[in-house]
């Protein structure tokens with residue numbers, strides 16, 4: 136893991152505090168010097184208890200927030216070099232986001248939701264329809280294209296959100312607790328879909344989760360503890376709690 140070409144995300148000594156700027160009193164140090172790497176083509180899980188800084192880190196990597204100090208490079212581009220427009224284009228064209236709450240537009244059908252990022256890029260209708268159909272079949276929802284989010288199960292809604300996140304063929308997929316609102320079995324299906332998509336679409340994924348099942352599917356697990364990365368390494372079943380090794 137030496138050259139930049141093999142690394143999708145490089146995070147160096149990242150700090151982010153919330154609250155009273157200038158004074159330390161009352162400030163929350165969400166990230167206190169985080170450094171980590173996400174290798175290209177891998178599914179990387181980010182774990183850590185509530186409040187450990189997972190969402191803060193994902194939002195910074197995704198260009199939704201800016202750090203107090205430190206450096207983030209995504210797909211070879213230092214985010215600090217991008218202005219507002221550059222960041223917007225990065226988020227639109229090179230990063231796909233999946234959130235715990237799905238974030239679908241209620242009045243649009245599944246197919247229309249998946250097509251939104253393509254409309255934003257002014258992709259012609261014919262090409263858009265073909266891509267949407269392909270994505271919906273990729274996530275197993277070809278037969279549900281016309282249903283609105285309210286007419287789909289939670290797991291199906293998250294599948295639509297994943298299809299939408301992949302619409303513009305992003306280099307990086309960022310998912311913040313994508314199974315947080317799903318039951319264990321549906322959550323596993325969504326995680327397995329993410330696992331499959333990383334292989335078939337050649338996308339790199341960074342997924343925050345409390346869910347132990349994803350940890351077994353990930354290529355690598357990063358652990359955040361109180362704003363610091365305390366563990367980093369390729370996934371290994373050795374040293375895992377014994378109940379984690381029963382699948383497969």
Ligand SMILES: Nc1ncnc2c1ncn2[C@@H]1O[C@H](COP(=O)(O)OP(=O)(O)OP(=O)(O)O)[C@@H](O)[C@H]1O
Pocket residue numbers: 153154163164165183184185186187188189190191192
């Ligand atoms: N907008 C904000 N304003 C002030 N403090 C914040 C803000 N967002 C997060 N924090 C604080 O920063 C710390 C890290 O929060 P973050 O949301 O990154 O944690 P998390 O690991 O995603 O937690 P969870 O698993 O509950 O989603 C927490 O102490 C939180 O209270």
Ligand SMILES: [Mg+2]
Pocket residue numbers: 189190191311
């Ligand atoms: Mg969070």
